[in-house]
Amino acid sequence: MIHRYINNGYHIVMDVNSGSVHVMDRSAYDAVPVVERLIAQGTQDQEIIAQALEKELSLSHSEAGELAEEFLALKEAGQLFAQDIYEDYIDAFTERETVVKALCLHIAHDCNLACKYCFAGEGEYHGRRALMSLEVGRKALDFLVANSGNRVNLEVDFFGGEPLMNWQVVKELVAYGRSLEEPHHKKFRFTLTTNGVLLTDEVMDFVNKEMSNLVLSIDGRKEIHDLMRPHRGGQGSYDEILPKYKKAAESRNQMNYYVRGTYTRNNTDFSEDVIHLADQGFEQISVEPVVADKKEDYALRMEDVPKLLSEYDRLAQEYIRRKRDGKGFQFFHFMIDLEGGPCVAKRLSGCGSGTEYLAVTPWGDLYPCHQFVGQEEFLMGNVEDGIVRKDIQDKFKACNVYSKKECRDCFAKFYCSGGCAANAWHESGDVNGSYELGCELQRKRVECAIMIKAALAEEERENYL
Numbered sequence: 001m002i003h004r005y006i007n008n009g010y011h012i013v014m015d016v017n018s019g020s021v022h023v024m025d026r027s028a029y030d031a032v033p034v035v036e037r038l039i040a041q042g043t044q045d046q047e048i049i050a051q052a053l054e055k056e057l058s059l060s061h062s063e064a065g066e067l068a069e070e071f072l073a074l075k076e077a078g079q080l081f082a083q084d085i086y087e088d089y090i091d092a093f094t095e096r097e098t099v100v101k102a103l104c105l106h107i108a109h110d111c112n113l114a115c116k117y118c119f120a121g122e123g124e125y126h127g128r129r130a131l132m133s134l135e136v137g138r139k140a141l142d143f144l145v146a147n148s149g150n151r152v153n154l155e156v157d158f159f160g161g162e163p164l165m166n167w168q169v170v171k172e173l174v175a176y177g178r179s180l181e182e183p184h185h186k187k188f189r190f191t192l193t194t195n196g197v198l199l200t201d202e203v204m205d206f207v208n209k210e211m212s213n214l215v216l217s218i219d220g221r222k223e224i225h226d227l228m229r230p231h232r233g234g235q236g237s238y239d240e241i242l243p244k245y246k247k248a249a250e251s252r253n254q255m256n257y258y259v260r261g262t263y264t265r266n267n268t269d270f271s272e273d274v275i276h277l278a279d280q281g282f283e284q285i286s287v288e289p290v291v292a293d294k295k296e297d298y299a300l301r302m303e304d305v306p307k308l309l310s311e312y313d314r315l316a317q318e319y320i321r322r323k324r325d326g327k328g329f330q331f332f333h334f335m336i337d338l339e340g341g342p343c344v345a346k347r348l349s350g351c352g353s354g355t356e357y358l359a360v361t362p363w364g365d366l367y368p369c370h371q372f373v374g375q376e377e378f379l380m381g382n383v384e385d386g387i388v389r390k391d392i393q394d395k396f397k398a399c400n401v402y403s404k405k406e407c408r409d410c411f412a413k414f415y416c417s418g419g420c421a422a423n424a425w426h427e428s429g430d431v432n433g434s435y436e437l438g439c440e441l442q443r444k445r446v447e448c449a450i451m452i453k454a455a456l457a458e459e460e461r462e463n464y465l
Helices: 026-040 046-057 060-077 087-094 136-144 163-184 201-210 220-226 239-250 271-279 302-324 344-351 390-397 420-429 436-464
Strands: 002-007 011-013 022-024 102-106 153-159 186-192 212-218 256-262 285-287 357-360 364-365
Touching: 002 026, 002 436, 011 026, 011 436, 022 026, 022 436, 026 046, 026 060, 026 163, 046 060, 102 136, 136 153, 136 163, 153 163, 163 186, 163 201, 201 212, 201 239, 220 239, 220 256, 239 256, 256 271, 271 285, 271 302, 285 436, 302 436, 420 436
Parallel strands: 102 153, 102 357, 153 186, 186 212, 212 256, 256 285
Antiparallel strands: 002 011, 011 022, 357 364
């Protein structure tokens, strides 16, 4: 499978099955579909291919011959026109032993903000307000250790609601996790996600000592943030949290954290919000599209897509400019590894929700991920009895880029790994379905990320020479 596109003046050819990416001149770029067609027809004769290129593209005899030779060499090396070797891996993939390696602990089903787009309904998750007890949290960590097999590194996210509303239990659970490491040959990596209202120097000291990652919620410009993330009384939270976030980012040496925002129909010019956050000194940034009921006035719609795509293009160009000027930052959706990247299993199935990754409610119920919490049809079990709904686990285990018909012919499938199961379910009613708007945005992000790699690599070559 080949995907070709032009972005920011770069002619880019992706060989989807091998993962190879090529930046070509215009002649080579135009030649790709001709060669692809002939190879699909069973022709691999250099002279025949050269003749076709000479005739169809009006190339000189020598240029056509050189291109034919180069394309066949790339095919021989497995870097162009490669066959799909992953589909045959699916049977073994779905039959693999399942181990749990990550938990999202809903330490608090309560929140001190009233974010308008919150899928958790101000922390309640379609249920009741509650704080996780230390006992339930300990049982959750025991469950994780017991079901992690030979996996050494385990992930635990303290999530909400707002986890700092249950801060003492967070600290005690970190201590309990540490006590489990040596006897069970495990290593815990803790993450805290917070809205920042209760973030103090004391909290940050602990986080910097014990947390591998810190997620700080902020939507961008003050007027955008305060519109969607107010206190329950209606007052904004931007001015309250921004100084804390700046201090937190610097205290972590601009590493192992990110500020995370959500854009809605209210700010389809979201590149301005990313740039605003960069201008505030943040070097690790994620701003993501809202997923919301279509009846909500802030929900994104298909007619917004052209504008959103142009914003990613604009952001990518600014991203390159700032990198070149020594004022760069990391944007989560532009981070892509072309040399290594995720393992095959990760490329096929993504985040591992419902199998390797589970969410735990304050009372110990297990769900495939935080976005399914409160949807009783996805209640998998609890921390005492373990997973009792193996059928749900099996459903998610079989969820991959080949089980989703919309993914099969998509060039981005091995980068997005089939996308978010929760978004697919909310949109289509099926975890093996798709979220069309999200897919459009994901494809653009992949294209931009690869273009950025090409632009920065070109500059590096020029500087070297």
